[in-house]
Amino acid sequence: MLFPMVMSKFLWGAILFKMSEEIRVRFAPSPTGYLHVGGARTALFNWLWARKTGGKFVLRIEDTDEARSTVESVNGMLHDLKWLGLDWDEGPEYGEGIDPYKQQKGDKGPYFQSQRLEIYQKIAHELMDKGIAYPCFCTDEELEEKRKKAEEEHRSVHYDGTCRNLTKEEAQKRIDAGEPYTIRVRVPQKDYVLEDEVRGRVEWKAGTLGDFIILRSSGMPVYNFCVVVDDALMGITHVVRAEEHLTNTHRQLILYEALGMKPPRFSHASLILGPDKSKLSKRHGATSVGQYAEEGFLPEAMINFLALLGWNEGNDREIYSVKELIDCFELSHISKSPGVFDKDKLMWMNGQHLRAMPVDELIPLVAPLLKKAMPDDKRLDDPVILHKLVELIQVKMTLLTDAPEVAKTFFEASEPENDEARAIIETEKSKKLFEALAVEFEKCDWVREGYNASIKAASKIAEVKGKDLYMPIRVKITGSCHGPELVGILDVLGREETIARLRK
C-alpha cells in the first residue's frame, strides 16, 4: 500500500509543478494621501511573497469613493511605498511630473477602480441576465424599515428578498419605466468553506447571509464586487490582507462562484493595535509611514519591524535585511493574534540597522540634516571631515534625526553647558592643563599617537590624571560632559580648532 501512496505524491508534485502559474499578488489601498503602517505591513507581506516566488506585485487603487481620490493623495501613497522600497510590477507610475491616473504599467489595467466602472457594470448586468443576480427596487427607506423591524423581532438583519422572485417581465417593465434599482446577487443556500493559509478552515453556514448589493442604483459598484472582479480579471493568485476582511471573504467566495472563477488562496493577517490594544489609529500618535520617515527612521528598520509584527520565521531571530526577509518569508508563518505597535522596539531596531550600516551609506542620509542644522559651517563640505564626523556619531544615534544634536555637542564650540561643567574647567589645575596641552598640540604629529602623547605630557605638567585629566579637556573643548570619544573629537576638529578652543 505504501508504494501507490508514494507514487501519487510524486504524481501530484509533477502535476502541480506543471500547472503552477506565475504567482500574482496585489496591494489595493484607498488613496488616503499617506500609507498607514497597517497597510504598509499588508503591502510588505504581499511584496515579500512576490519577490520570494518570482511572481508579480500589483498595485491597484481602490478609489470608487471618488471624493478622496486626487493626484496628490495617490502620490502620497506611492511616495511612502517607494520610500519603503516596495516596488510594484504593475500599477500607476510614480515620479516627478507623472500623472498616475494616466501613466500606468502592466497589461491587466487600468489599475484605478474609478477607471474600471464599465467593467463592473457590464459584469453585473451579465450576472443579472443570467439570473445569478437580480434587480432590486426597494428604496432606502423601505430597507431601513425592514432592518428596524428585523432588529425588533430579533431576526438577523439580512435583506428579506422582496425583489428576489419578481418575474423577468415584471422587473423589465419597472426598469423600462425608469424606476431606480440596485443589482443584488442571489445568495445560494449552502455552506461556504475557506481554507485560509494562516487561519486554517473557516466555515459559514447557509442562511447567515442575505442577498447583497453588487451595483448601486447610481451605477456605482460596491467594494466586495469590485475586489472580486478585479482580482479575478487581474489573475491574482494569492490575496494577503488584514483580518478585517475575513468575513468579507464569505461574500467574495459567493461572487467567485457566481462569476464561475476559481478563488485565489487567502491569507488573513491580524490587526495592528495601539498601546491600549484597540485598533491602531491617529490618536495613538504617528500611524503613517511618512511620519516615521520624517522622524528619522530607516526604511530597512521599518521593514524589519513591520515584518516581525505579525510574522516570524519560527525562531529567535530579530534582525533581518530586506533580502533575508525575502528568503525566509512564508505565508503560513503569519501570526493569527493581533499585535501592539511598540515604538520602543522600533527605535531599538532602527539603532541596530543604523549601526550596521557602512559609513559611506550613512553619509548621504545624514549630511542633509547636518547641513540644515549648521548651514554656514564650511567644514561639512569637506568630505574627509564629514566622513570622520559621521563615523564618530554613528554609534550615538538611534534616529537619523539625532545626528545634528549629537554632532553639535562638540562640532560647534560652546560655553560650558551647566555649573557642573563650568566648575570642572575653572580649577587652577585645569587651566594649567589647557595651556600645557595647547603647547604640546602645537608641536605634535596630528594623529592619534601624537595627541595621545601630548595629553600624557600635559598630564605630567599639570599633575592630573584619569577623570581629572580627560573630563576638563572634554568640557573645555566641547562645553559638555558627554559626547563621543575624545580622540575622535580631536580627529574631527583638527589641530587649529582644538588649540583655539583650549586657549579661548
Added chain:
RNA sequence: GCCCCCAUCGUCUAGCGGCCUAGGACACAGCCCUUUCAAGGCUGCGACAUGGGUUCGAAUCCCAUUGGGGGCGCCA
C-alpha cells in the same frame, strides 16, 4: 441580537503531546567594560486567561466560560 476570528512575560514572540522548574527580543533594574555619554557584554524582574475533559503525560488536542477584535451598509 446574529456570524467570524483571536488568547504564552508590560510589549513582540518561540513552542506545533514528553526536550518546558516555558526560550529569545524590546522595555525596566543592577553589574561589567570605559576618560564621559552611548554602544556592547552579563545578571535579574517577568507569562501559558479560567473551568472541564482526552491522555501514562498538555502551553501544546477537544468542549465550555471569560475577555479582546472584526463583520452583519446603495462605506472601503
